[in-house]
Amino acid sequence: MSNKGIEKSTAPAAGATAGTRHYTITVNNQTYNVTVAVADGAQAPAAGSPAGGMTVAPAVAAPVKEGTDVDAPTPGNIIKILVEVGENVVVNQPLVVMEAMKMESEVNAPCAGKISAIHVAAGDAVQASEPLLTIG
Structure with a gap:
């Protein structure tokens, strides 16, 4: 640092x-x-x-995050969400359909678990490494 x-x-x-x-x-x-x-x-x-009369807030600890984020592998558009919050998934189960460079591809579950959060919706544009959903 x-x-x-x-x-x-x-x-x-x-x-x-x-x-x-x-x-x-x-x-x-x-x-x-x-x-x-x-x-x-x-x-x-x-x-x-x-300087300039602004106030500085004290540092706040980041919340403890549980679960595994499933990130976008490439920049693209979300075409379809194949799961719902609370649904149990298995390894390699398709979760999301993305379009990148006019090609559709599935984003699969890296682990088994329950979907605890979905961070995107159909039609959203995402960047590479942006969290799509969380398996908890």
Whole structure:
């Protein structure tokens, strides 16, 4: 991981404590001044005042995801969804019919399980590696 765009501030901010760290971070050419406080050896959520008066929200942990996503193998259009949420599927069962470069192809189940979510509908255009559905 690169530290490009992250600079540690050399001047302490007013009211800074021994466990406080100040950073200037640039994201998409937008500069943010971020203060991170450390108390009792534990890291507190980041608080910041980015340039331009915007506020920085503390980082939120990504939700734990269960199941196996079935991704589009190529860019194309969804022609038909062959399964429904709650349906049990077996390995290699056809799930979706896609059209790519004027050719139809089936997307098959990589594993057995129950369809827990369908992320696309017939007529949708998708990109390669975009999740089509989830087997949970």
